[in-house]
Amino acid sequence: MRRVLVVTAVAAERDAVCAAAGPCDGVTLPGGLELRRAAGPAVAFDVLAAGVGPAAAAAGTATALTAAALAGQPYELVVSAGIGGGFSPGQPSGAPLGSVVVADAIVAADLGAETADGFAPVTELGFGTVAHHPDPALVRAVAAAAGAAAGTVLTVSTVTGTAARATELAKRHPGALIEAMEGFGVAEAAAAHGVPVLEIRTVSNAVGPRDRAAWRIGDALAALTGAFRTLPTALTATAGPAPEPPPRSA
Ligand SMILES: O=C(O)c1cccc(C(=O)CC[C@H]2O[C@@H](n3cnc4c(=O)[nH]cnc43)[C@H](O)[C@@H]2O)c1
16 A cells, blocks of 8 residues: 655645545644545545645644654655646746646745845755755656646745736746745655655646635635546556565564
8 A cells, every 4th residue: 555645735725635535534643733544445645734834834744754654654755735826828837727737846936045136045055955856757647647737836935926026936937837835845854754755736826916816716626636536546557566564563
């Protein structure tokens, strides 16, 4: 049985994933976060709503990964999942409302410093990392199964609210399809545990001037459920042999 941890920001996104994964039982993690567990025939999904933003996402992901490792049932894959803002197709790249995106790069777009010459990522300041690159074969397989585009997904701590900011981000990241707020935090925790990561997003709104009335959250959540329905087949097709269970203690 393959074990996959899925991390969303909010309960509505978690429930959209659970709607695809099958009946989800609740398990409480150290610290009080509730994990929803769905054991499918080929893949077991544990789904966690860890909170909004990269810090909450990293903390929740690290807690779930540590608890699983200590229980002798480590995860094989972590997936950051949820809705996001799509760059408009008129920009260097883009993703329309309701579409599905699988990240081929998970990029922290506002982790750095403002300088007189503009934004400098922390890597240019000499430390840290600003990008994680999921396994390309896995990205291709999952995107093909879900009918998704593959491209850069940005992680921001502040939702973009102006056309100027949207244009600046699109210029700085020409391959960006979506911005959201958690992927990089999930990816950092996964990397710290040596576990592969994916990010799957569906577009609820356009990146740019804030217009909450125009958000299509229901459509994006339905698309998220649809994408997760295709995931077990894609994962089983790409995975090697299932790992040996840990040795039983005498
Ligand atoms: O109000 C609701 O019913 C509702 C249901 C599901 C999700 C939400 C959220 O507000 C989720 C916040 C979550 O979504 C990502 N997100 C969505 N659009 C953007 C965006 O334009 N820029 C950045 N992030 C976006 C983000 O990951 C948030 O955590 C509400």
